[in-house]
Amino acid sequence: MGDLDRTKLIFIDTCRNLVELGELSEAEYYEICDLLDRMEEMDNEQFQAELRRISKGLSDLIG
Amino acid sequence: MNLIEPMTYDLPMDLSAERQVLGILIKHPSQIDRVVDRLRPAHFMDPAHRRIYEIILDIYHKQGRISYTQIYNRLHADSITDAPAELLIPLTESFVALSELEPSMDILLHKEGIRRIVQACDSVRALALDPKNEDLDAIQAKAQELIFAATQSIDAAGDDVKNLLEVLNKCYINLLRRREGDPEAYGLSVRFPSIDGMTTGFKKKDIIILAARPSMGKTALVLNMAANVAKRNIPVLFFSLEMDDEQIGDRIVLSELFTHKAGDQHIVTSHEYQGRLSDDQFMVTQKVFNELYPLPISIVDKRGMTVPEIRAKARKFKAENPDLGLIIIDYLQLIKPPDNASRSWTLIVGEMVRELRDLAGELDVPIILLSQLNRGVESRENKRPMMSDLRDSGNIEEFADVIMFLYRDDYYNPEKARAEGTEGMVEVIFAKQRKGSTGTVQLRFIKEYTRFIDEYTK
Structure with a gap:
């Protein structure tokens, strides 16, 4: 559990940096936050699909 | 260092x-x-x-x-x-x-x-x-x-939130203790049966106002109560903002001397106590002193005390005497109000009474707070005090758990009292009791001995 939380934090920190760099919009960022909060409610495929919908570039990055 | x-x-x-x-x-x-x-x-x-x-x-x-x-x-x-x-x-x-x-x-x-x-x-x-x-x-x-x-x-x-089961459990245990005649199940008895009968004892955390015009015997009554409580080895803390410790001591001694008689005669009269005693009188008085020495009554005789000072001393005393049973403060109008001239006297007095009630709650003891009544009482034909007489002195009635008034008809109508044989009769008027009924009981006040006796209780 601790590992997942740590990974989420590193991921959200990366997303925040992408917002600062102009690579990700604020709206996309908050959608990703919401997605991460609901992550335990979905399987891996659903999560990937949701992430791709929000930001294809980010989804490809995680791959 | x-x-x-x-x-x-x-x-x-x-x-x-x-x-x-x-x-x-x-x-x-x-x-x-x-x-x-x-x-x-x-x-x-x-x-x-x-x-x-x-x-x-x-x-x-x-x-x-x-x-x-x-x-x-x-x-x-x-x-x-x-x-x-x-x-x-x-x-x-x-x-x-x-x-x-x-x-x-x-x-x-x-x-x-x-x-x-x-x-x-x-x-x-x-x-x-x-x-x-x-x-x-x-x-x-x-x-x-x-x-x-x-x-x-x-x-x-x-601890703030208690469920009903918890509360009723405590009530039930008290009910059983009362049924078994356990004196601890009641409030603090002051050993005046008529007063105890009205109150079933003064309750812990309560503030009890004892109010009267001057010379009705307020201080004498609470000193009698203090001695009665202390004789059961229950510590009493007495704040005197008017009398000094020796005056209080003399009053306690005099009150006890009342009970020492040879036939119908008192062995030491109050007048004699102030003078030079005979050997017999001295022996009796010494016996009274010896009986009183061990009583756990502590006196703070300081004028111009503030509520925070009273609170600090009471907390310290309670810390040293966890079984403290009663605090008496003589009297409200002599407590120095806080330096806040912009507020009305009514609000200031109400605030002081509220703080003292909080202190009673915090220390888990009853506090008897004496209060002087103003001259408004004198202007009426019926001079028995009423709740409204307290109103000019702040919103005391709002915060008090018990309000008692003392009234002596012989003070206002001495001729009538002599003719009817009611000299010294004092009405103790219970004008408010949050946990009991209101009504009036009678005591007799032996002024020269500052002694109250409960001779009217059947």
Whole structure:
């Protein structure tokens, strides 16, 4: 559990940096936050699909 | 050690326990209900931990979702740190088993309790060493306040909410004790059957107002009560803002001398007590002194005391005498009001009575507060005091649990009393009893001995 939380934090920190760099919009960022909060409610495929919908570039990055 | 230099030391803390509590709360937000009444942000010594706890509480109160992402975003918006992830990642590394929540909270409560004591000591030290503070009494009172506040348990919030089963259990146990004739099941008996009959004893945490015009016997009655209570080895604390300790002592002795008679005659009259006694009289009086010496009555005879000073002395006394049974304050109008001229007298008096009632609750003892009635009573044909007579002296009636008035008809109509044989008859009027009925009982006042007797009770 601790590992997942740590990974989420590193991921959200990366997303925040992408917002600062102009690579990700604020709206996309908050959608990703919401997605991460609901992550335990979905399987891996659903999560990937949701992430791709929000930001294809980010989804490809995680791959 | 240099007393003047500020002391430097590390305050006790446990950062690992702080991380553990936060980690558990973020992982198991439903546990916040168990924590919210017990832990304040000040329980977290690390400023970042404190801020994270504040954010958790805020989200909780707004019924939002508690998660690392939400807290991350709040920390980012705060601009407290450039790297919120660095503050939060260590929390994810804590062992967050639910069973660890209670022990970790206990550690935080303990550490914070120690810190408050240390900080209070620092404040007392600064207060005492400040050359601007010259009044020793004021410094002592303030120091007691600080130490008392620092040593009060703040982990008692859970006690505020009691379920009915818990409350009824206590009532039932009292019912059984009364049925078994256990005197402890009642309030404090003052050994005047007519008064005890009305009140079933003065209850702990109650403030009892005993009000009358001057010369009705207020002080005499409460001194009689104090002696009656103390004879059962129950400590009594008497604040006298009018009489000095010797006057009070003489009154207690005189009152006891009343019971020593040879046939119908008193062995020592009140007049004789003030003069030179014969050998026989001296022996009797000495016997009375010997009987009174061990009584646990303590007297504070100081004029111009404030409520905070009374509170400080009462707290100290209670700490040294945990079985303190009764506090008496003689009397309300002589208590020095706070320096706040902008407020009305009514509000100030009401505030003082409320503070004294809070003190009764805090120390778990009844407090009898004497009060002078103003001259308005004299202008009426019927001079028996009424509740409205208290109104000019502030909203006392609002805060009092019991209001008793004393009235002596022989004071106003001596001829009539002589003719009817009612000299010395005192009406004790119960005008208010939060936990009992109202009504009037009668006592006889033997003025020269400052002694009340209960000869009317059948």
